[in-house]
Amino acid sequence: MIKFLIKGLWRDKSRSRLPVIVVAIGVMLTVFLHAYITGFMGDTIEMNASFSHGHIRVMTRAYAENIEQMANDLALIEVNTLLSDLNERYPELTWSPRIRFGGLIDVPDEYGDTRSQGPAMGLGLDFLSGSSKEVERLNIENSLVRGRLIRHQGEALISELFSQKLKIVPGDQVTIIGSCMNGSMIFYNVQISGTVSFGAEAFDRGAILVDIEDARLALDMGDAASELLGFLKTGFFDKEKILKIAEGFNRSVVADEDEYRPVMKGLSEQGSMGQYVVLAEVWSVYISMVFVFAMALVLWNAGLLGGLRRYGEFGVRLAMGEEKKHVYLSLIYEAIFIGIAGTVTGTAFGLLFSWLLQTYGIDISGMMEGSSIMFPSSIRARITPATYYLGFIPGLLSTIAGAMLAGIGIYKRKTSQLFKELEA
Amino acid sequence: MENSSIIQINRLVKSFPAGKGEFTALKGIDLQFKAGEFAGLVGPSGSGKTTLLNIVGSLDTPTKGEAIVLGKSISHLSAREAAHLRKHELGFIFQTYNLLAVHTVYENVEFPLLLLKLSFAQRKKMVMDALEWVGLTDKLNSKPPKLSGGECQRVAVARAMVKKPSLVLADEPTANLDAANSHNILKTMETLNRELNTTFLFATHDEKVIAYLKRKVHLKDGNVDQDEWVKQ
Amino acid sequence: MKKIIVLFLTIAGIGLCGFSTPDANEILKKIDDNLSSDNQIMEAKMIIHGRRTSRTITSRIYAVGNQKSFTEYLSPPREQGTKMLKLENQLWVYSPSTDRVIQISGHMLRQSVMGSDLSYEDMMEDRKLTDTYNAQLIGLDTLDGREIYLIELEAKVPDVAYHGQKIWVDTERFVPLKQELYARGGRLLKQVLLHDVIRVDGRWFPTKMIYKDMLKEGDGTEFHIIDIQFDVDIPEYIFTRAALRR
Ligand SMILES: Nc1ncnc2c1ncn2[C@@H]1O[C@H](COP(=O)(O)OP(=O)(O)O)[C@@H](O)[C@H]1O
Numbered sequence: 057m058i059k060f061l062i063k064g065l066w067r068d069k070s071r072s073r074l075p076v077i078v079v080a081i082g083v084m085l086t087v088f089l090h091a092y093i094t095g096f097m098g099d100t101i102e103m104n105a106s107f108s109h110g111h112i113r114v115m116t117r118a119y120a121e122n123i124e125q126m127a128n129d130l131a132l133i134e135v136n137t138l139l140s141d142l143n144e145r146y147p148e149l150t151w152s153p154r155i156r157f158g159g160l161i162d163v164p165d166e167y168g169d170t171r172s173q174g175p176a177m178g179l180g181l182d183f184l185s186g187s188s189k190e191v192e193r194l195n196i197e198n199s200l201v202r203g204r205l206i207r208h209q210g211e212a213l214i215s216e217l218f219s220q221k222l223k224i225v226p227g228d229q230v231t232i233i234g235s236c237m238n239g240s241m242i243f244y245n246v247q248i249s250g251t252v253s254f255g256a257e258a259f260d261r262g263a264i265l266v267d268i269e270d271a272r273l274a275l276d277m278g279d280a281a282s283e284l285l286g287f288l289k290t291g292f293f294d295k296e297k298i299l300k301i302a303e304g305f306n307r308s309v310v311a312d313e314d315e316y317r318p319v320m321k322g323l324s325e326q327g328s329m330g331q332y333v334v335l336a337e338v339w340s341v342y343i344s345m346v347f348v349f350a351m352a353l354v355l356w357n358a359g360l361l362g363g364l365r366r367y368g369e370f371g372v373r374l375a376m377g378e379e380k381k382h383v384y385l386s387l388i389y390e391a392i393f394i395g396i397a398g399t400v401t402g403t404a405f406g407l408l409f410s411w412l413l414q415t416y417g418i419d420i421s422g423m424m425e426g427s428s429i430m431f432p433s434s435i436r437a438r439i440t441p442a443t444y445y446l447g448f449i450p451g452l453l454s455t456i457a458g459a460m461l462a463g464i465g466i467y468k469r470k471t472s473q474l475f476k477e478l479e480a
Numbered sequence: 481m482e483n484s485s486i487i488q489i490n491r492l493v494k495s496f497p498a499g500k501g502e503f504t505a506l507k508g509i510d511l512q513f514k515a516g517e518f519a520g521l522v523g524p525s526g527s528g529k530t531t532l533l534n535i536v537g538s539l540d541t542p543t544k545g546e547a548i549v550l551g552k553s554i555s556h557l558s559a560r561e562a563a564h565l566r567k568h569e570l571g572f573i574f575q576t577y578n579l580l581a582v583h584t585v586y587e588n589v590e591f592p593l594l595l596l597k598l599s600f601a602q603r604k605k606m607v608m609d610a611l612e613w614v615g616l617t618d619k620l621n622s623k624p625p626k627l628s629g630g631e632c633q634r635v636a637v638a639r640a641m642v643k644k645p646s647l648v649l650a651d652e653p654t655a656n657l658d659a660a661n662s663h664n665i666l667k668t669m670e671t672l673n674r675e676l677n678t679t680f681l682f683a684t685h686d687e688k689v690i691a692y693l694k695r696k697v698h699l700k701d702g703n704v705d706q707d708e709w710v711k712q
Numbered sequence: 713m714k715k716i717i718v719l720f721l722t723i724a725g726i727g728l729c730g731f732s733t734p735d736a737n738e739i740l741k742k743i744d745d746n747l748s749s750d751n752q753i754m755e756a757k758m759i760i761h762g763r764r765t766s767r768t769i770t771s772r773i774y775a776v777g778n779q780k781s782f783t784e785y786l787s788p789p790r791e792q793g794t795k796m797l798k799l800e801n802q803l804w805v806y807s808p809s810t811d812r813v814i815q816i817s818g819h820m821l822r823q824s825v826m827g828s829d830l831s832y833e834d835m836m837e838d839r840k841l842t843d844t845y846n847a848q849l850i851g852l853d854t855l856d857g858r859e860i861y862l863i864e865l866e867a868k869v870p871d872v873a874y875h876g877q878k879i880w881v882d883t884e885r886f887v888p889l890k891q892e893l894y895a896r897g898g899r900l901l902k903q904v905l906l907h908d909v910i911r912v913d914g915r916w917f918p919t920k921m922i923y924k925d926m927l928k929e930g931d932g933t934e935f936h937i938i939d940i941q942f943d944v945d946i947p948e949y950i951f952t953r954a955a956l957r958r
């Protein structure tokens with residue numbers, strides 16, 4: 057009997073292959089879309105975290121008030137003490153001191169006169185201590201276009217686009233013109249060790265990266281830092297956890313009236329990133345839900361139609377003396393089989409496409425110009441545990457639900473009427 | 481069992497809900513059929529032939545009155561008991577053949593035996609016998625869409641007969657067949673009726689079929705108009 | 713009735729200007745006579761009261777006429793050796809640590825000099841007030857016990873850093889005692905208080921100035937003139953870019 061049913065299922069394309077393909081396509085789209093949204097939004101969040109926001113950011117209260125100004129006269133001081141305190145209090149986080157500064161890059165000609173000049177966004181981070189993960193965090197190694205990483209004091213990386221604009225190559229010496237912690241104009245020579253392209257519009261336009269100790273020297277910021285970025289050791293932003301940490305810390309220093317006391321701000325509390333996090337959460341849930349729901353409807357409907365189409369066959373089988381329960385169950389088993397086959401196939405293809413998009417990405421640089429948030433210049437999917445099981449909701453559950461509903465007719469209708477459905 | 485009553489119908493009424501009220505398709509039928517009969521319900525379209533045949537086949541239930549088939553009262557059967565009755569005792573032949581399109585001739589005929597959980601060897605023998613009766617042993621592995629109408633109906637006959645049921649119910653079996661095929665099918669059924677003593681009950685308004693019948697029950701507007709026995 | 717009062721006041725006002733005070737542009741010219749000179753060498757101390765710390769920077773400034781000036785920073789160690797050269801409307805800075813001479817132009821001129829309340833632009837502006845502004849007398853008053861004219865200036869050339877000014881001028885010595893510098897929209901950008909007026913070579917000269925950048929937090933920058941000499945010989949080579957590197 058089972059063999060008979062399997063033969064029927066296998067031979068009837070509209071009963072097996074077609075529904076499996078429909079389910080597979082639906083599931084594939086669901087899986088892919090989910091990975092895509094998760095990837096794009098997650099990447100954007102992690103990218104902004106790595107480059108500027110941290111999962112959490114410690115600054116002085118005064119600095120935080122005008123965060124865009126990168127006012128190093130309001131920077132954190134006695135950073136080492138603060139760091140060891142933070143390390144002790146928050147073992148789940150790692151901390152990266154950063155110095156952000158605005159300024160000019162001035163390129164000399166052979167006589168030492170200005171050959172070219174351009175406004176730069178400076179970033180001092182720990183390249184050289186050997187104990188930091190900053191190079192990996194910013195994916196600098198993979199972002200190198202020419203030259204090499206910073207290996208010695210006095211070296212700098214510059215964004216590739218900027219280097220072309222300034223017409224400089226690795227090995228060239230340039231002067232950073234900026235203003236130091238007390239507002240004085242500073243000049244600092246660095247040698248370009250390489251060029252990088254991060255694929256983040258805001259950064260690639262005109263960034264210069266130096267070791268934090270160079271930045272401290274140049275900007276007269278010994279034991280100071282613009283900000284301390286905290287990163288969860290899990291590697292992924294966790295809004296609830298971070299907000300709890302920030303709240304706890306801020307409460308512990310609230311009595312201090314000093315405008316230079318440190319404050320903590322979670323990524324989701326920082327300006328447009330905050331909105332983005334909310335948006336990302338709402339959207340990835342909404343889009344996934346709407347899509348799962350839409351696919352569920354489609355597949356449920358397909359399951360239903362697949363069942364209804366076969367009322368004639370059921371009529372014959374019932375007339376031959378097969379029990380209703382048996383007919384009904386065989387329909388459900390078929391749906392389970394189709395659901396599993398379709399979902400597995402669809403998930404496999406969905407994962408494959410997601411993986412491709414995760415590995416290779418699609419270049420969208422240029423589409424994000426002028427945005428206040430840093431967007432990755434390529435769209436990448438992210439495969440999460442949910443990617444593996446999400447497809448089963450529309451793929452398996454809806455297909456079965458559709459079949460179950462269609463099958464109710466077997467009970468509801470008189471057997472004689474099942475023939476009528478066939479004749480109509 | 482010879483000459484004993486295989487179908488006993490008493491004051492049978494069947495109504496269908498229609499619009500606000502209801503429509504009565506059978507208005508109190510009293511009939512009796514004996515084992516081995518080759519009988520038919522005849523009458524114009526809409527006279528209630530199919531309705532009556534469906535009730536006898538336990539595919540439908542009476543509104544009032546009684547239909548006792550092989551000693552079982554149709555109105556008192558559970559769905560399960562009805563299935564059991566059909567599985568063991570009844571064979572159906574439909575106007576539209578109702579074969580399973582993706583299954584071969586062999587598999588279509590085998591299906592009722594699968595329900596009876598017979599062994600492979602038993603099944604094979606019985607299927608081959610049935611196909612021999614209808615003359616289709618050379619089309620074992622063909623599928624219905626590849627067959628002619630006549631061949632399809634012969635498969636349907638084989639399927640109805642394969643388990644050697646006590647009663648075969650045939651609803652307009654020749655409606656889609658030409659004269660030659662109609663006669664062919666009817667001759668086959670006549671032979672089976674004779675050799676296996678299977679009871680045949682037809683529902684038809686086809687003169688070719690009527691000519692073969694040994695008893696003609698004329699229905700008119702849900703009533704038995706005339707019960708005519710053919711002298712042999 | 714109202715009209716008559718207004719008319720009366722206007723006539724009275726004209727009368728006041730006409731009879732008992734000099735013309736406002738005349739006042740400007742007298743200020744120029746006091747403050748600008750052909751040659752000067754000045755040693756100055758700048759105390760910057762920042763938001764978090766105060767710093768003192770000393771410098772020596774050489775100037776010839778309006779067009780050329782040369783500044784050398786003497787202390788603290790971080791700034792020592794930094795030199796600035798201005799020729800007409802160009803400004804170069806030499807930084808000893810990088811051994812680079814860099815021209816400051818465009819929006820960089822708006823930047824603060826050494827974190828003080830003065831911008832490079834402020835340091836660059838040395839045209840005579842009479843060449844750049846039209847003046848109008850708007851009142852008489854006293855400030856720190858001195859009689860003053862309050863005059864209002866409006867730029868007559870386009871390339872000035874401040875579109876308008878208000879100056880409180882000592883009526884006797886023709887030295888500004890207070891200055892307010894305004895943007896085109898009327899926003900107060902900077903305030904300068906001038907104190908410790910001394911007499912050098914027949915001029916009145918303020919030796920202590922307190923600049924306050926109104927858009928910046930902190931308590932202003934004091935500018936003390938420790939020593940000033942007028943009309944001394946300054947060798948020409950000082951005002952060359954080569955001198956920056958020496
Ligand atoms: N399920 C049903 N609902 C309503 N009316 C029905 C139903 N089945 C049959 N009828 C009506 O009952 C009458 C008899 O139908 P039927 O037994 O099919 O006639 P026949 O087979 O003799 O042509 C017809 O008028 C038909 O319309």
Ligand SMILES: [Mg+2]
Pocket residue numbers: 529530531651683
């Ligand atoms: Mg009929």
